[in-house]
Amino acid sequence: MKWWWQRDIEEARARADRxxxxxxxxxxxxxxxxxxxxxxxxxxxxxxKELVRNGFAEAxxxxxxxxx
Numbered sequence: 001m002k003w004w005w006q007r008d009i010e011e012a013r014a015r016a017d018r019x020x021x022x023x024x025x026x027x028x029x030x031x032x033x034x035x036x037x038x039x040x041x042x043x044x045x046x047x048x049k050e051l052v053r054n055g056f057a058e059a060x061x062x063x064x065x066x067x068x
Contacts, residue, residue, distance in 0.1 A: 051057045 048057070051060075
């Protein structure tokens with residue numbers, strides 16, 4: 001036979017375990033988002049360098065009246 005407080009303790013442990021799993025999942029999602037943001041920044045930088053190297057950035061700037 002379980003005492004009423006034993007059930008409360010089990011429920012509290014289950015809630016704590018769920019909260020910990022949710023926290024870990026959120027942390028993994030945040031790390032993945034940071035990694036994707038960093039990759040997007042690298043792609044942006046590479047694309048910008050390529051556009052400048054090919055003269056496309058200057059041609060585009062001239063097409064819009066020199067606005068940068």
